[in-house]
Amino acid sequence: MALFDYDLFVIGAGSGGVRAARIAASHGARVAVAEEYRVGGTCVIRGCVPKKLLVYASHYGEDFDDAAGYGWRLPADARPTLDWVSLRDNVQAEVSRLNGLYMQTLGNAGVEIIPSRAVLVDEHTLQLDGRRVTARHILIAVGARPSLPDIPGAELGITSNEAFHLETLPRRVIVSGGGYIATEFAGIFHGLGAETVQLYRGETILRGWDDELRTRLQAIYQDKGIHVRTGATLARLDRAADGAIIATLTDGSTLAADSVLHAIGRVPNTAGLGLESAGVATDAAGAVLVDADQRTSTGHIYAVGDVTNRVQLTPVAIKEGHAFADTVFGGKPWRADHDTIPSAVFSQPALASVGLTEAEARQKFNDIKVFRSDFRPMKHTVAGRAERSLCKLVVDGATDRVLGAHMLGADAAEIIQAVAIAVKMGATKAQFDATIAVHPTAAEEFVLMR
Ligand code: NDP
Numbered sequence: 001m002a003l004f005d006y007d008l009f010v011i012g013a014g015s016g017g018v019r020a021a022r023i024a025a026s027h028g029a030r031v032a033v034a035e036e037y038r039v040g041g042t043c044v045i046r047g048c049v050p051k052k053l054l055v056y057a058s059h060y061g062e063d064f065d066d067a068a069g070y071g072w073r074l075p076a077d078a079r080p081t082l083d084w085v086s087l088r089d090n091v092q093a094e095v096s097r098l099n100g101l102y103m104q105t106l107g108n109a110g111v112e113i114i115p116s117r118a119v120l121v122d123e124h125t126l127q128l129d130g131r132r133v134t135a136r137h138i139l140i141a142v143g144a145r146p147s148l149p150d151i152p153g154a155e156l157g158i159t160s161n162e163a164f165h166l167e168t169l170p171r172r173v174i175v176s177g178g179g180y181i182a183t184e185f186a187g188i189f190h191g192l193g194a195e196t197v198q199l200y201r202g203e204t205i206l207r208g209w210d211d212e213l214r215t216r217l218q219a220i221y222q223d224k225g226i227h228v229r230t231g232a233t234l235a236r237l238d239r240a241a242d243g244a245i246i247a248t249l250t251d252g253s254t255l256a257a258d259s260v261l262h263a264i265g266r267v268p269n270t271a272g273l274g275l276e277s278a279g280v281a282t283d284a285a286g287a288v289l290v291d292a293d294q295r296t297s298t299g300h301i302y303a304v305g306d307v308t309n310r311v312q313l314t315p316v317a318i319k320e321g322h323a324f325a326d327t328v329f330g331g332k333p334w335r336a337d338h339d340t341i342p343s344a345v346f347s348q349p350a351l352a353s354v355g356l357t358e359a360e361a362r363q364k365f366n367d368i369k370v371f372r373s374d375f376r377p378m379k380h381t382v383a384g385r386a387e388r389s390l391c392k393l394v395v396d397g398a399t400d401r402v403l404g405a406h407m408l409g410a411d412a413a414e415i416i417q418a419v420a421i422a423v424k425m426g427a428t429k430a431q432f433d434a435t436i437a438v439h440p441t442a443a444e445e446f447v448l449m450r
Pocket of ligand 1: 184346
């Protein structure tokens with residue numbers, strides 16, 4: 001008889017947990033995954049996927065305007081209007097379809113899905129709804145959740161979790177934060193027609209991204225009509241007699257809104273997980289501490305993804321889960337590489353990046369060359385839109401190696417994904433220059449900058 005009920009028990013069926021479970025099972029392990037909500041995790045259920053669909057939806061507002069330059073006419077006085085409920089429900093239908101596919105994939109791989117919360121009782125035992133199970137190895141893949149500000153009335157606001165389920169589209173929205181989620185949702189709400197304020201405590205949103213591009217994006221947001229309010233944040237929220245939310249800011253001013261979205265970072269989902277009982281060490285923020293092999297302080301317990309609070313990105317969690325499963329169950333040891341990770345903010349226009357920003361490169365290298373292309377995309381000429389794109393390459397003058405590539409503009413995420421291969425391979429600027437352009441595209445700027 002087997003010593004343990006399972007070879008691997010995964011807590012959390014998000015991107016990292018699902019990949020690890022599936023790969024471990026393919027290596028012959030007896031695997032179960034416990035999920036207290038829906039299979040798919042943040043990315044599929046309340047993150048990347050529904051967010052991107054809302055980004056597409058919100059773009060149509062501008063697309064209708066741009067179409068006029070291309071000769072398209074609506075009947076006199078007709079204005080396109082948004083049916084929020086139809087959009088919301090269509091997006092949720094797609095989320096449900098993906099949820100089903102994920103469950104099917106796990107089932108086909110022979111993974112047992114247990115719809116229950118799982119809490120560690122000791123280093124090999126888990127408490128599920130109504131029963132206990134044991135496992136030789138445990139993977140913690142419980143992700144993170146939005147953090148709320150510690151202010152009076154915080155509960156009057158929503159987080160990105162609720163934003164996908166609103167009964168109605170708010171007329172006036174305050175989005176609090178200057179990171180990925182706030183910047184993406186400011187673009188979404190504005191594009192769908194809400195009066196939108198993005199409230200950020202610093203001076204320029206998207207700290208950590210290349211300064212030139214984030215400054216440009218903030219200016220574009222202001223031009224579009226998104227009110228980017230900087231140098232202040234929320235001090236309190238109150239409900240007015242007419243149902244509006246009154247936001248008092250740290251500078252003493254007030255704003256009225258129908259909805260306030262808190263997007264000020266995400267915290268690891270480790271509260272009440274029983275980590276102490278299993279001897280799993282966490283940092284001050286509650287993140288599970290792991291080594292390069294995803295191993296926690298308890299040797300046979302591992303963790304991947306947002307719960308480790310290193311790089312909160314879906315593809316990173318997937319790589320970590322895959323590496324863990326191949327290493328522990330497949331006899332093929334490898335590690336997720338956290339160096340030179342490309343990523344994108346699905347703002348409008350999108351901002352995408354791989355490698356070092358100009359400021360980071362100047363700190364690390366003595367001789368930095370910067371190449372930039374600042375252009376009005378062809379599509380915007382006939383449409384009559386003034387918005388300009390910006391592409392930038394950061395190069396080490398000593399070796400000619402491209403250290404960073406950055407783009408603000410339509411399709412930036414798609415373009416940077418391909419450029420990231422060259423940057424990851426250590427390509428030189430001369431090799432970029434030797435590449436023939438695909439004309440006319442925006443991506444060709446990356447091989448034409450001189
Ligand atoms: P981020 O860490 O990106 O941004 C948090 C923002 O909130 C920052 O602007 C920060 O300001 C501000 N902030 C932090 N604490 C406070 C506070 N107490 N009061 C006021 N403002 C505060 O977090 P997000 O919530 O936007 O996203 C979480 C993570 O999810 C991201 O880091 C990213 O890894 C991932 N994600 C990725 C996406 C993608 O790949 N497209 C999309 C969405 C999320 P400051 O800059 O001053 O610190």
